[in-house]
Amino acid sequence: MSTNRTxxxxxxxxxxxxxxxxxxxxxxxxxxxxxxxAARAKAPHWVMIMDLRRCMGCRACTVACKAEYDVPLGAFxxxxxxxxxxxxxxxxxxxxxxxxxxxxxxxKVGKMTVPPCVKVCxxxxxxxxxxxxxxxxxxxxxxxxxxxxxxxxxxxxxDSCTGCGKCIDxxxxxxxxxxxxxxxxxxxxxxxIVKCTSCVHRLDEGVxxxxxxxxxxxxxxxxxxxxxxxxxxxxxREFKLLENRDKTTMKPEAKTMPxxxxxxxxxxLADYSFDxxxxxxxxxxxxx
Amino acid sequence: MRNSNSGIAGLxxxxxxxxxxxxxxxxxxxxxxxxxxELFTELKIDLGEDFYSGDAAEIVDQLAVEFAGLFLxxxxxxSPHESVHHVRDDGDYGTLWGADTVxxxxxIEATGLSYKPxxxxxxxxxxxxxxxxxxxxxxxxxxxxxxxMELADNLMKIKKRFFTEHxxxxxxxxxxxxxxxxxxxxxxxxxxxxxxxxxxxxxxxTESTEECAPV
Ligand code: SF4
Ligand code: SF4
Numbered sequence: 001m002s003t004n005r006t007x008x009x010x011x012x013x014x015x016x017x018x019x020x021x022x023x024x025x026x027x028x029x030x031x032x033x034x035x036x037x038a039a040r041a042k043a044p045h046w047v048m049i050m051d052l053r054r055c056m057g058c059r060a061c062t063v064a065c066k067a068e069y070d071v072p073l074g075a076f077x078x079x080x081x082x083x084x085x086x087x088x089x090x091x092x093x094x095x096x097x098x099x100x101x102x103x104x105x106x107x108k109v110g111k112m113t114v115p116p117c118v119k120v121c122x123x124x125x126x127x128x129x130x131x132x133x134x135x136x137x138x139x140x141x142x143x144x145x146x147x148x149x150x151x152x153x154x155x156x157x158x159d160s161c162t163g164c165g166k167c168i169d170x171x172x173x174x175x176x177x178x179x180x181x182x183x184x185x186x187x188x189x190x191x192x193i194v195k196c197t198s199c200v201h202r203l204d205e206g207v208x209x210x211x212x213x214x215x216x217x218x219x220x221x222x223x224x225x226x227x228x229x230x231x232x233x234x235x236x237r238e239f240k241l242l243e244n245r246d247k248t249t250m251k252p253e254a255k256t257m258p259x260x261x262x263x264x265x266x267x268x269l270a271d272y273s274f275d276x277x278x279x280x281x282x283x284x285x286x287x288x
Numbered sequence: 289m290r291n292s293n294s295g296i297a298g299l300x301x302x303x304x305x306x307x308x309x310x311x312x313x314x315x316x317x318x319x320x321x322x323x324x325x326e327l328f329t330e331l332k333i334d335l336g337e338d339f340y341s342g343d344a345a346e347i348v349d350q351l352a353v354e355f356a357g358l359f360l361x362x363x364x365x366x367s368p369h370e371s372v373h374h375v376r377d378d379g380d381y382g383t384l385w386g387a388d389t390v391x392x393x394x395x396i397e398a399t400g401l402s403y404k405p406x407x408x409x410x411x412x413x414x415x416x417x418x419x420x421x422x423x424x425x426x427x428x429x430x431x432x433x434x435x436x437m438e439l440a441d442n443l444m445k446i447k448k449r450f451f452t453e454h455x456x457x458x459x460x461x462x463x464x465x466x467x468x469x470x471x472x473x474x475x476x477x478x479x480x481x482x483x484x485x486x487x488x489x490x491x492x493x494t495e496s497t498e499e500c501a502p503v
Contacts, residue, residue, distance in 0.1 A: 031407075
């Protein structure tokens with residue numbers, strides 16, 4: 001082995017690395033073997049869980065969403081609302097993050113079960129599309145101005161949208177609104193629709209939505225419910241989120257079967273009062 | 289390069305640990321042990337006398353403040369993520385969650401590893417990249433011991449690709465900044481140590497590629 005001084009130090013690294021191991025150092029652990037699991041041919045079932053114990057109302061999610069999409073002034077895709085419970089002096093304020101529920105729906109269009117916003121869209125169903133599962137299985141479905149992908153996402157295709165606004169009226173949650181800065185694809189005299197897409201462009205690249213990524217408190221947990229090892233599946237089991245939909249989802253009486261669940265051990269969701277007169281106010285983030 | 293060298297995995301592991309999070313009291317105790325002191329002296333890593341003789345709790349605090357200032361911000365903040373530093377031809381760099389964040393995540397997951405659910409950081413953090421190479425080196429050493437030469441060769445190919453396409457493409461520049469902005473000897477010297485390791489690894493990889501080049 002050649003030995004001049006600089007090389008000495010360099011060659012040392014390889015040799016003395018052994019000493020590091022010998023010192024029995026606890027190493028960091030950020031990675032783990034992927035669970036083998038049976039290959040799933042099914043499409044993912046994306047859900048988001050809002051852990052109300054953790055949300056601190058900082059609105060980093062609202063800002064991250066605005067930045068990700070350049071959401072126009074006056075419109076929001078995700079907001080943080082609040083509910084005040086108890087009687088003076090024993091009161092409490094809970095912050096409640098909201099976004100489009102990407103509802104499962106209960107009504108049928110063809111073979112697809114869809115939520116009211118999709119059902120009502122005159123531009124659905126239109127073109128034929130193919131969804132490819134992570135295991136490579138092809139699932140056929142129909143596109144439209146508002147449509148449902150086999151992984152449960154409720155998406156928009158502005159090119160086929162006439163801007164009629166029926167979906168805005170149909171959504172019981174006020175999750176949709178007009179984008180006053182963009183024209184509808186099929187009728188330029190009307191406005192386009194804006195609502196949460198669950199950051200589909202990020203999901204398709206394998207990364208989590210912007211709001212989830214930014215939430216420092218870890219109040220937004222996102223994942224595939226079809227994967228029994230996922231964090232969301234674990235939480236769904238622990239808090240019986242699926243069994244108790246009437247307590248773990250927003251406005252269960254609307255029968256839309258939301259895919260956003262809330263961990264709400266104190267039952268504050270029941271005290272959330274919807275603005276029935278102006279439901280669009282639901283998606284305006286006004287810090288009270 | 290068929291010598292089994294699990295030692296190098298240890299070095300990657302140590303550095304992953306140091307860049308992942310603040311130095312814990314336990315890690316500090318280990319780093320101050322005679323073994324490590326000897327090792328650092330051999331490597332000409334000078335952590336300063338204070339590091340060895342100062343009050344442990346105080347040093348842990350100082351290092352935590354320095355870590356936060358360097359890698360968490362605010363302070364002399366230098367984002368420890370590849371997509372911020374790795375200059376790409378397509379211009380998609382300089383931001384968090386860029387094209388390389390996705391590329392690193394996909395690369396790592398394609399090898400059958402996944403991020404722990406409790407890891408709240410971004411997929412292209414320097415500590416992740418170091419731990420990934422640590423894991424590849426460990427598996428390589430095991431494959432060599434078991435005489436699974438084909439697997440060992442494949443693992444080295446994966447390591448070389450990840451090393452040249454990712455770690456080496458951004459870490460040296462990042463580490464230069466760390467060395468410049470660190471106010472305590474510890475992070476400055478650790479940045480130098482990692483730079484040295486990368487240089488050496490690069491040299492070995494380039495040489496072995498030349499050897500293997502088809503004539
Ligand atoms: S929340 Fe409204 S817009 Fe979203 S899927 Fe349900 S009905 Fe449609
Ligand atoms: S506004 Fe567009 S998306 Fe909504 S119902 Fe009309 S066509 Fe469908």
